[in-house]
Amino acid sequence: xxxxxxxxxxxxxxxxxxxxxxxxxxxxxxxxxxxxxxxxxxxxxxxxxxxxxxxxxxxxxxxxxxxxxxxxxxxxxxxxxxxxxxxxxxxxxxxxxxxxxxxxxxxxxxxxxxxxxxxxxxxxxxxxxxxxxxxxxxxxxxxxxxxxxxxxxxxxxxxxxxxxxxxxxxxxxxxxxxxxxxxxxxxxxxxxxxxxxxxxxxxxxxxxxxxxxxxxxxxxxxxxxxxxxxxxxxxxxxxxxxxxxxxxxxxxxxxxxxxxxxxxxxxxxxxxxxxxxxxxxxxxxxxxxxxx
Amino acid sequence: xxxxxxxxxxxxxxxxxxxxxxxxxxxxxxxxxxxxxxxxxxxxxxxxxxxxxxxxxxxxxxxxxxxxxxxxxxxxxxxxxxxxxxxxxxxxxxxxxxxxxxxxxxxxxxxxxxxxxxxxxxxxxxxxxxxxxxxxxxxxxxxxxxxxxxxxxxxxxxxxxxxxxxxxxxxxxxxxxxxxxxxxxxx
Numbered sequence: 458x459x460x461x462x463x464x465x466x467x468x469x470x471x472x473x474x475x476x477x478x479x480x481x482x483x484x485x486x487x488x489x490x491x492x493x494x495x496x497x498x499x500x501x502x503x504x505x506x507x508x509x510x511x512x513x514x515x516x517x518x519x520x521x522x523x524x525x526x527x528x529x530x531x532x533x534x535x536x537x538x539x540x541x542x543x544x545x546x547x548x549x550x551x552x553x554x555x556x557x558x559x560x561x562x563x564x565x566x567x568x569x570x571x572x573x574x575x576x577x578x579x580x581x582x583x584x585x586x587x588x589x590x591x592x593x594x595x596x597x598x599x600x601x602x603x604x605x606x607x608x609x610x611x612x613x614x615x616x617x618x619x620x621x622x623x624x625x626x627x628x629x630x631x632x633x634x635x636x637x638x639x640x641x642x643x644x645x646x647x648x649x650x651x652x653x654x655x656x657x658x659x660x661x662x663x664x665x666x667x668x669x670x671x672x673x674x675x676x677x678x679x680x681x682x683x684x685x686x687x688x689x690x691x692x693x694x695x696x697x698x699x700x701x702x703x704x705x706x707x708x709x710x711x712x713x714x715x716x717x718x719x720x721x722x723x724x725x726x727x728x729x730x731x732x733x734x735x736x737x738x739x740x741x742x743x744x745x746x747x748x749x
Numbered sequence: 750x751x752x753x754x755x756x757x758x759x760x761x762x763x764x765x766x767x768x769x770x771x772x773x774x775x776x777x778x779x780x781x782x783x784x785x786x787x788x789x790x791x792x793x794x795x796x797x798x799x800x801x802x803x804x805x806x807x808x809x810x811x812x813x814x815x816x817x818x819x820x821x822x823x824x825x826x827x828x829x830x831x832x833x834x835x836x837x838x839x840x841x842x843x844x845x846x847x848x849x850x851x852x853x854x855x856x857x858x859x860x861x862x863x864x865x866x867x868x869x870x871x872x873x874x875x876x877x878x879x880x881x882x883x884x885x886x887x888x889x890x891x892x893x894x895x896x897x898x899x900x901x902x903x904x905x906x907x908x909x910x911x912x913x914x915x916x917x918x919x920x921x922x923x924x925x926x927x928x929x930x931x932x933x934x935x936x
Binding site for chain 1: 770772785812813814815816817818821824825826827829830832852853854871873874875876877878879881882896897909911921922924925926927928929930932933
């Protein structure tokens with residue numbers, strides 16, 4: 458018997474196969490490790506032209522050269538090939554057949570890290586710390602939307618930068634000034650550790666967990682797009698300027714190019730709070746979007 | 750910028766000539782060790798057991814490389830964040846270690862231990878494809894069960910690194926930023 462699934466309008470539902478998700482995840486993991494997104498490379502080259510500190514210029518040259526070697530010779534650009542994060546955006550008119558989405562993503566990660574000769578950095582739990590030997594599990598977030606979209610957005614996050622991230626629950630009185638001060642404090646404390654030039658992802662509002670999730674989404678967003686929200690676009694530009702006046706510079710040796718882009722995601726919040734999360738991404742800002 | 754070529758093992762004379770901010774091309778034998786390997790080495794010392802290699806005059810590279818692909822000599826091998834090794838480093842310096850390669854700031858205790866004895870170098874964080882190509886030979890010599898964290902003996906040629914903390918007490922992470930801000934008239 459063949460079952461036919463219809464959506465609410467009586468149309469046939471879009472069907473995504475388990476094996477498709479496995480395959481796309483595998484390819485994404487391998488591609489992320491060796492192929493720096495061009496938006497990041499272009500931004501590095503653009504900011505190199507404006508950098509005036511000598512050692513900083515050399516660091517940016519090495520970073521760009523490394524990205525080119527990685528792409529041409531199919532070598533991981535960074536030895537920390539990261540923990541995989543996947544944002545799944547799924548229309549409610551989509552059906553996944555053949556197994557669970559999460560199992561498919563994890564199977565894809567395991568295959569990608571094995572076949573790509575990538576470093577398996579995931580341990581079973583934070584206390585026992587036994588390597589799972591296949592870089593799974595990935596961290597998967599879901600968003601269900603109307604329609605029949607199925608989008609997988611991957612990032613491979615190294616922990617040099619992830620470890621430098623912070624979240625703070627401010628009282629409303631802290632205001633915009635408090636937010637800006639906190640973001641700069643996090644960047645200064647991180648200094649050379651997250652491999653600057655960095656991308657700063659900021660979550661503003663929501664609740665504790667919503668705020669952290671927004672910061673992560675912002676940290677893996679492209680670096681060449683202006684925020685569609687005018688107020689946030691202005692705040693992103695202001696913060697970028699202020700961060701790049703701190704003097705940290707590429708690799709923390711002093712210079713102008715501390716940050717390539719500040720990306721902010723915002724959400725409503727409670728009368729009593731002002732949550733701010735800062736998630737830092739390194740210059741090897743690996744992300745891939747797959748639309749099925 | 751001029752690059753100094755140095756060869757391991759590092760003599761005190763070579764160490765004394767290295768200044769914070771110097772760009773260096775390092776050749777010779779170095780050893781890899783990161784978090785778990787350091788924990789085991791210090792535990793060995795606590796139990797009066799020998800280290801897996803003699804650290805006197807040697808350089809440790811904080812790295813967990815990617816697996817070596819067929820047809821290549823070594824995987825990608827950029828530095829890992831060094832502060833995680835801070836708890837173990839003074840002990841290793843006491844044993845005669847004279848160089849470390851990593852990235853990021855060290856603790857005040859480590860900086861104190863470095864004085865007149867050892868140098869902390871930074872490699873370019875993330876530039877792992879480029880640096881992996883500087884490894885001409887590699888061999889696992891201890892803690893094979895730790896996988897990427899096992900202790901490896903590497904033969905490197907012209908590994909590009911930068912002196913952060915020299916034996917004279919200077920710190921490039923502080924002086925580099927200050928020099929930049931001064932040049933901008935912001936300090």
